[in-house]
Amino acid sequence: MNPDYFSIDAILSENQKIQCSFRQKIPDMGHLGGGSERDARQSQKVQLPVWLAYTILYSYWADFNIPTPFNQKVRNTLRAEACSLRLSNLVGAGGTWYGFGKIVMDLMDDEQATELSQVLTSAFRFRLLEIIDQAHHFATLTSASGGGHTTNDVAQLFREGLDVTEREVFALAQESSRRTKRWYEEGDSSGY
Amino acid sequence: MSLPNTLRTSITPPELELIATQQLIEIIPLVSMERTVFISGVYGPLRPPNKAKVPLWIAVNLKMKRKCHIIAPNWLTIEYLQNQLALETSNPAFSELPFRYMEISKVLLDVASDDLEQPDKLRSLLKDFREARQAKSREGLKQLDHSELSLPNLSTMEINEIRPYFVEAMSILSRLALPPPRSDV
Numbered sequence: 001m002n003p004d005y006f007s008i009d010a011i012l013s014e015n016q017k018i019q020c021s022f023r024q025k026i027p028d029m030g031h032l033g034g035g036s037e038r039d040a041r042q043s044q045k046v047q048l049p050v051w052l053a054y055t056i057l058y059s060y061w062a063d064f065n066i067p068t069p070f071n072q073k074v075r076n077t078l079r080a081e082a083c084s085l086r087l088s089n090l091v092g093a094g095g096t097w098y099g100f101g102k103i104v105m106d107l108m109d110d111e112q113a114t115e116l117s118q119v120l121t122s123a124f125r126f127r128l129l130e131i132i133d134q135a136h137h138f139a140t141l142t143s144a145s146g147g148g149h150t151t152n153d154v155a156q157l158f159r160e161g162l163d164v165t166e167r168e169v170f171a172l173a174q175e176s177s178r179r180t181k182r183w184y185e186e187g188d189s190s191g192y
Numbered sequence: 193m194s195l196p197n198t199l200r201t202s203i204t205p206p207e208l209e210l211i212a213t214q215q216l217i218e219i220i221p222l223v224s225m226e227r228t229v230f231i232s233g234v235y236g237p238l239r240p241p242n243k244a245k246v247p248l249w250i251a252v253n254l255k256m257k258r259k260c261h262i263i264a265p266n267w268l269t270i271e272y273l274q275n276q277l278a279l280e281t282s283n284p285a286f287s288e289l290p291f292r293y294m295e296i297s298k299v300l301l302d303v304a305s306d307d308l309e310q311p312d313k314l315r316s317l318l319k320d321f322r323e324a325r326q327a328k329s330r331e332g333l334k335q336l337d338h339s340e341l342s343l344p345n346l347s348t349m350e351i352n353e354i355r356p357y358f359v360e361a362m363s364i365l366s367r368l369a370l371p372p373p374r375s376d377v
Contacts, residue, residue, distance in 0.1 A: 102367055113370060120368045128361055129333055135357075165364060173357040175198050180353040183205030184298070184322075 009164060013099030016091060017047040020062040032056075050103055057107060066112075067104060069097060075119055082126040086161030097163040098124065124166075130158060131166055135173035139181060201356035208348055212295035213249040218263040220244075221254065248296065252303050262304040265290070268297055270310055273317045280324050284331075286345035289321070294349040329354055338366035 004010060022040050030037040032046055040046075048056065056062045068074075069090035077085050087097040101120045105113045134155060162170060214232065221238035228236050235246045243263065246254075254260040266272065267290055280287040290296065297318055305311035329350065332343055341358065343351075 098364065098368060105368075105370075117368060117370045121365060124361075124364060124368060125334075125336065128336070129330070132330070132333060132357060169357050169360050169364070172197075172201065172360055176202070176353055176356045179198070180205055180349065183209070184294075 009096050009099055012164075013096050013103055014051040015049050016067070016095060016100045016103075018050050018053050018067050018104070019045055019065045020048050020053055020056060021045045021065070022062045023060065026061055050100075064107065067100070070101060070104060070116060070119070078119060078123050078126075082123050083130050083158055085123075086157070087163040087166070088161050091163065095163065096165050098165045127166065128169070131162065131170050132173050134159060135170045136177050139174045139177035198356075201359070202352050205349065205352065208292075208352060209295045209299065212292040212348075213247065213252065213299065215248055215292065215296065216245045217248045217251050217265065217296075218243050218245055219251045219254065219260040220263065221260045223254075223259045248299065252299060255304050255307075262300065262307045264300065264308050265296070267293065268300065268308065268314065270313055270317070273314065273321070277317060277320055277324070280321060284328070286325060286328060286343065288345050289347060292348050294318075294322070294347055325350060333358075333361075336361060336365065338362055338369045 022042055022044050025042045026040040028038065029040040032040060032048060032052070053062075053064065057064055069087075074085070074090065088095070091097045091100055098120060101116060105116045105120070108116060159170075220243055221240055223238065224240055225236050225238040227234055232247065235250065236244065238244050238246075251260060251262050255262055267276075276287050276289065297314070300308065301311055301315060301318075308314060325346075329343065329346070332341070336358070341362065
């Protein structure tokens with residue numbers, strides 16, 4: 001999510017592929033996307049990483065299609081039951097769904113961008129509550145009881161489906177809650 | 193920065209406790225002491241049957257040596273807390289409690305529980321407060337948006353607990369929100 005130049009997450013989000021279709025024939029550009037032909041044909045479709053697609057899209061050589069992690073099917077699922085969606089599966093391991101979404105949002109025109117922004121925001125807000133609840137739950141487990149913890153299927157699936165951004169929030173909440181709890185429960189041994 | 197991530201986001205509970213021990217509290221000393229100059233101020237003189245006001249850390253120190261009785265602050269009584277708890281549970285807003293109530297009550301219950309009336313009852317009341325208020329800050333999370341958040345009467349320890357992830361969640365939301373239309377276009 002961090003737009004910083006040196007942010008690893010930002011680099012990984014820019015590495016996601018986006019489908020572009022060329023508007024016209026571009027000579028000597030057939031190698032883009034691994035093609036073996038010399039020229040890029042008109043309306044040829046190639047999967048390009050976002051960092052490479054910027055130049056092509058901004059020069060109006062090509063248009064892009066909305067990537068699958070943000071297509072209508074995903075949006076419908078989010079609207080129906082945001083917590084059941086496994087975001088990490090949509091963008092691959094180590095990917096950030098929100099980070100990629102933000103990049104795609106910036107490439108879109110205003111109307112589409114507004115819509116996508118709403119999708120991302122409502123998904124995050126809806127899932128946040130569940131993230132924090134689970135983080136608090138795991139903070140209360142001590143290391144002794146943590147090992148024999150029986151996994152609750154739905155909660156387990158949700159946790160595995162967190163994308164990198166959400167995972168960071170989870171870790172922050174868990175650590176903070178654990179720290180406060182430790183202070184709260186340490187008895188008279190507080191150093192007096 | 194070389195600080196671990198957890199220390200970057202907020203200060204630790206023991207540090208908050210240290211800050212809270214600067215607050216003044218009334219004691220009945222059992223030893224006499226002349227006026228004494230400390231960096232934070234001048235305290236004393238302590239004349240045994242008379243009450244005196246000293247910082248909490250001095251009170252704790254004397255108490256550990258059995259050289260004073262600590263007088264409980266007026267909010268740390270069963271009656272007051274029960275009334276406040278009734279307000280807390282019947283009202284959607286946070287009820288008014290001293291800003292550092294968690295730190296001070298914990299220190300007093302740890303060190304001077306024999307100076308308080310029914311310390312066990314106090315403990316369980318304070319625990320009820322904590323649970324009721326945690327449930328409320330969870331409700332606050334539902335209304336989180338990218339621009340602002342107002343949770344009046346939240347105490348230091350509670351703010352400190354929710355700060356790391358509230359801040360992170362708000363900054364994510366602000367990146368996901370559309371940038372305001374530029375005025376120069």
